[in-house]
Amino acid sequence: MTDFDVRVLAPDQLREAQTLVRRALFNTAPTDEEWAGLTFAPDRYLGAVSDGSVVGTTYTFPSSIAVPGGNVVPMSAVSRVGVRADHRRRGILTELMRLQFADARQHGESIATLHASETSIYSRFGYGISTFASELTVRRGSLRPEVPKAGHVRLLDADEAIKTLPGLYERIGLHRPGMMSRGADWWPTFGRWKNPWVVVHTGPAGDDGFVVYTNEPMANADNPDHDNRLVVVDMHAANPAATNGMWRYLLGVDLVGEIQAHSLPTDNPVGLLLADPRKCRGNVADELWVRLVDVPDALAARSYGDADPVVIQVEDRFLPENSGTYGIASSGAVRVTGQPALVMDVDSLAMIYFGSVRPSALADAGRVRVVDADSVARADKLFACEQIAWCGTPF
Numbered sequence: 001m002t003d004f005d006v007r008v009l010a011p012d013q014l015r016e017a018q019t020l021v022r023r024a025l026f027n028t029a030p031t032d033e034e035w036a037g038l039t040f041a042p043d044r045y046l047g048a049v050s051d052g053s054v055v056g057t058t059y060t061f062p063s064s065i066a067v068p069g070g071n072v073v074p075m076s077a078v079s080r081v082g083v084r085a086d087h088r089r090r091g092i093l094t095e096l097m098r099l100q101f102a103d104a105r106q107h108g109e110s111i112a113t114l115h116a117s118e119t120s121i122y123s124r125f126g127y128g129i130s131t132f133a134s135e136l137t138v139r140r141g142s143l144r145p146e147v148p149k150a151g152h153v154r155l156l157d158a159d160e161a162i163k164t165l166p167g168l169y170e171r172i173g174l175h176r177p178g179m180m181s182r183g184a185d186w187w188p189t190f191g192r193w194k195n196p197w198v199v200v201h202t203g204p205a206g207d208d209g210f211v212v213y214t215n216e217p218m219a220n221a222d223n224p225d226h227d228n229r230l231v232v233v234d235m236h237a238a239n240p241a242a243t244n245g246m247w248r249y250l251l252g253v254d255l256v257g258e259i260q261a262h263s264l265p266t267d268n269p270v271g272l273l274l275a276d277p278r279k280c281r282g283n284v285a286d287e288l289w290v291r292l293v294d295v296p297d298a299l300a301a302r303s304y305g306d307a308d309p310v311v312i313q314v315e316d317r318f319l320p321e322n323s324g325t326y327g328i329a330s331s332g333a334v335r336v337t338g339q340p341a342l343v344m345d346v347d348s349l350a351m352i353y354f355g356s357v358r359p360s361a362l363a364d365a366g367r368v369r370v371v372d373a374d375s376v377a378r379a380d381k382l383f384a385c386e387q388i389a390w391c392g393t394p395f
């Protein structure tokens with residue numbers, strides 16, 4: 001017996017919902033000005049309501065995501081998950097997740113993704129870490145002289161930026177698995193960055209990259225220079241020359257003590273561009289958490305490497321209709337009957353889906369049960385992906 005109902009929130013409940021989620025994340029409630037700038041995909045803000053008050057929320061906007069092999073498939077981009085502090089641990093998020101997956105299926109979205117505030121929340125609902133990103137800090141770095149120079153950069157003001165970037169992002173394209181479309185539901189959230197600097201790179205074929213960064217003063221009693229920290233929050237490039245050009249620009253900005261870059265692809269070239277690679281320190285963090293909401297559809301959407309087939313058994317306690325055996329072959333993936341060679345939970349399947357983690361690594365870690373030892377190397381080849389997956393879009 002629960003004392004709450006989960007449902008699609010009505011438009012007049014959205015500000016209460018937005019206030020709840022901001023406060024759940026220890027942020028302030030939206031001001032009138034902030035609220036006026038927010039838009040939401042219709043009927044995708046879900047809530048738990050108790051005694052007439054919104055006590056839990058989750059939202060999704062429809063997007064699409066590139067999967068290995070180049071297909072781009074409908075995807076639920078999940079955010080704004082929060083339960084009021086006095087209503088936690090009584091199953092509200094669990095029921096919201098159940099409703100959200102049903103809603104995703106109704107919209108034909110076989111994949112759901114999110115960025116997690118904590119790693120302890122989402123595995124139980126079948127999400128696994130599917131892409132990773134580099135977080136870098138460059139302290140007083142300089143570019144190696146031989147880095148090729150081609151093209152130029154220009155600074156945009158806020159109005160120019162919002163006119164230019166949507167088209168430029170589309171032109172750059174979803175060229176890695178894990179990259180997602182940024183439609184009309186994403187671009188209004190660009191306002192999350194206060195006073196951003198926006199720089200566009202132009203190469204021989206036109207605009208081909210952009211970087212968005214903010215700055216924070218670093219000066220203090222021990223550091224009286226007017227140094228700033230540049231915080232790169234969004235950076236995309238169509239080609240290496242654009243990446244080089246934007247790093248050339250960033251490293252050349254005056255009054256900068258350090259550059260922090262969030263969420264770069266793990267194969268970013270920054271260390272290779274620097275005269276002293278040790279000026280660049282960083283770590284790799286979990287980026288996109290993925291839920292295969294409709295496992296047969298999601299498995300059929302991606303391509304596979306060249307190896308003899310493997311039968312896997314998927315166990316999905318939260319959405320049992322996904323549980324079953326699947327034949328994975330270089331020609332595709334379908335439901336089959338028969339003995340599995342590998343057995344895994346659906347969150348582990350999400351981890352190997354974009355090729356960021358190898359099945360053998362999960363087997364070594366005890367997360368994939370191996371029935372047929374010969375199948376592990378074949379599964380590695382089938383799920384491998386030449387390009388390193390990366391999303392690169394915060395939401």
Ligand SMILES: CC(=O)SCCNC(=O)CCNC(=O)[C@H](O)C(C)(C)COP(=O)(O)OP(=O)(O)OC[C@H]1O[C@@H](n2cnc3c(N)ncnc32)[C@H](O)[C@@H]1OP(=O)(O)O
Nearest residue numbers: 024079080081082083088089090091092093094114117120
């Ligand atoms: C994509 C995003 O928006 S990320 C932002 C996520 N939101 C936040 O971090 C805001 C602060 N946290 C919250 O609002 C809440 O704690 C939530 C939303 C994470 C969880 O909501 P709840 O309604 O308490 O979750 P619910 O009661 O359904 O919990 C289900 C299970 O998950 C566990 N669980 C839930 N949250 C956590 C957590 N943060 N850490 C560890 N375990 C958790 C519960 O203990 C429970 O386990 P059980 O089934 O073994 O009993």
